[in-house]
Amino acid sequence: MQQTFDSAVASVWAAAWDRGEVEALEALATPDYIRISKGSGKSMSLEQLQQDIREVRQAFPDLATTVDAVVVDGDTAAIFWTSTGTHRASFMGVPPTGRRVQTRGSNFVTMESGRIKQETVTWDSSELLGSLGIRHLGDALAEAGTGVVVDSLSGEPDPEIMKTFNRQFVTGVTVVTTTEGETPKGLAVNAYASVSLEPPLVMVCIQKTSSTYPALFASTHLGINILSNRQQGTVSTFASKAADKFAETDWHAGPNGSPLLDGSSAALEAEIRERFQAKTHTIFICRVRHAEVTDAAPMVYQAGRFYDSEGLSPL
Ligand SMILES: Cc1cc2nc3c(=O)[nH]c(=O)nc-3n(C[C@H](O)[C@H](O)[C@H](O)COP(=O)(O)O)c2cc1C
Incomplete structure (x- = not known):
């Protein structure tokens, strides 16, 4: 079981991330698969993940991924991986820098009949920019309630009000x-x-x-x-x-x-x-x-x- 899952992960990861054959993920995921990003708390479907991979590959066409370790424990597993690639095209609004980056991540997965039903990932696309030395305004951009500090007065003024506010400056x-x-x-x-x-x-x-x-x-x-x-x-x-x-x-x-x-x-x-x-x-x-x-x-x-x-x- 461990051996089968290990090799399935390695070959599906290489197909999807390194060759852009994102359909390969369908063999490893259940139809109701869900991926949760630990950083942002956001979740995405398999389809959204496939789209994300396409976007990453477009920007980093020479992406090469190694699955460093897979640790299986009953119906749960942890997958540790490393990717390297060169920033060749615009990514998340950042023009190409030509820089080579290495990024590491780990996915904690829950399985059902040998396929991944849910995974929580320590990595999201913005980390690629982080690896390029380009930082995001993390908490400032988070949706109300997902930040570390809970603001009891949360709520946001209408953009029109902000425009009139700015006009007073x-x-x-x-x-x-x-x-x-x-x-x-x-x-x-x-x-x-x-x-x-x-x-x-x-x-x-x-x-x-x-x-x-x-x-x-x-x-x-x-x-x-x-x-x-x-x-x-x-x-x-x-x-x-x-x-x-x-x-x-x-x-x-x-x-x-x-x-x-x-x-x-x-x-x-x-x-x-x-x-x-x-x-x-x-x-x-x-x-x-x-x-x-x-x-x-x-x-x-x-x-x-x-x-x-x-x-x-x-x-
Ligand atoms: C008074 C004034 C202040 C502006 N401030 C900014 C600004 O702070 N940041 C910005 O991106 N654009 C600002 N703009 C808008 C840009 O100058 C404008 O979009 C410009 O056409 C951009 O030119 P470009 O596309 O050739 O770079 C400002 C425009 C005016 C008239």
């Missing part, structure tokens, strides 16, 4: 830049914050649908330009999808090549140190390497409108 406007090969790229961003002075850390939050995002994600450095009152044209260019946003914009390169826009109120170049995945957005945490400050007054932004900061009256 006054910010400046930045242009975040990078290069793709020799081509400068950038977009308007107001989700900028200083994180700490020592060390000098800053953060920006970028939507994954932005056309600048893949280049930004692949970059080691980025530029952050705080726009001045005189850059109304620049903000509308960089908030657009124009093909060459730099055609009419004068700029110079920072020490590591990031475009710094002439006429900005201030500009910095920073090394990207963390890329936290937040579903639709990525939060880039960056260590500042170079900063330039001018006396051009900064532009002010609130609720879709831009203001001249020099016209503000102190309270």
